[in-house]
Amino acid sequence: MPNETILIAYSEGLQINPNLTITNIAIYGNFTRGMCHLQIKNFSTANDGIYQCTYFRPGSINIQRYNVFSKKPPTDLTIVNASEKNIIFGKEEVRMGLKCTVKTGVPAATLVWRKQDLTVSNGSRGSLLYQFTLTRFDHIQSITCYAFSDLLTSPLSQTIYLDIQYPPDVTVTSTISEQNITLHCVADVRPDNYTFYDWEHKLEFNEHIRRIRGTQKGELIINKSQKGQENENDGIYMCTVSNGISNLKGKTKQEGQSVIMSQGKSRYTQYKMECSEICSGY
Incomplete structure (x- = not known):
């Protein structure tokens, strides 16, 4: 046999x-x-x-x-698919598997995965797989694989760093001066090579008014209206950003918005009231 x-x-x-x-x-x-x-x-x-x-x-x-068998220490610890700079690339909300291998030695070494000083996986075979779902908070996080053995003065180890791609998380802030209102479109995004699209101006009930070209840095400067026309810039301002990475719903363009409302009634509200008065007059 x-x-x-x-x-x-x-x-x-x-x-x-x-x-x-x-x-x-x-x-x-x-x-x-x-x-x-x-x-x-x-x-x-x-x-x-x-x-x-x-x-x-x-x-x-x-x-x-x-x-x-002769006692021998473990050797050649390796994290599979790590780049020369010890970087592993991934995408948000996608499950990742990190595999660490070692020539285990005799007796067998203990393999351990540690993330932020916490043990997340361990085993005593020649390889150890750690699986988890990536989030944007894992970006630039380090994860280390160790091989422990009584025959070593210090454990074998290799550390990798995660480079996580994720779609923009868009927020809109504003700065108000006497002459104008400046809207700032802020995108938390990776990779940071992304595109700002035209802003959309809408009424309170999401009725489209116009599209406005902003700056390449994602700013929109709105000059304040003259006296008596303070409400004409009121409404919802939506910023759209894309870096080509889709979210869980498959969308590659992400939005953020801010509401601008001056004192007094908006033109839309005034129009509705006038229409109501005319209709009731009949």
Whole structure:
């Protein structure tokens, strides 16, 4: 059978096999006391393997096997798919699997994944997989894989850094002066190569009024109206941004908005009141 263990006879009783080429062994014991010992001097990796002792008792054959291997520390710890700069790229809300491998050594090393000094996964095989769902807060976070062994003065380790792509999270702020109102479109986004589209001006009930070209930096400057026309700039101002990364709904363009409302009634409200008065007059 291909997986059958092949054993070489070292001795029969206390008599060493004369055809044996291994010279760093000794057999000793006392049959009267039922003892027989194998001694291996200057043990090395050449002596690694399975050793079997067979002895007879009235009516039975007894077999004992020993797995004997040289102690060796783990080596060659590697995080799979890490770039030369130890960066791994991912996308928000997508599940990521980080795999750490090591030549485990004897006895087997313990592999540990740590994130922000917290252990998130551990195991004692030659590889360890850590799976989790990415968020934008993972961007530039570091994650480290360690291999611990009593044969090491300090653990093996490798650290990777996450580069997470995510769609814009858009907010709109405003600055008001005596002459104008400046709206600022602020995008939390990665990668930070993104596009501002024209602003949309809408009424209170989302009725479209116009589109306005802003600056390349996402600002919209609105000059204040003359006296008596203070309300003509009132309404909702929506900023649209895209970096080509879609959100969970598949949209690549994300919006943020701000409401501008001067004192008094808006033109839209006044128009509705006038219409209501005319209609009731009939």
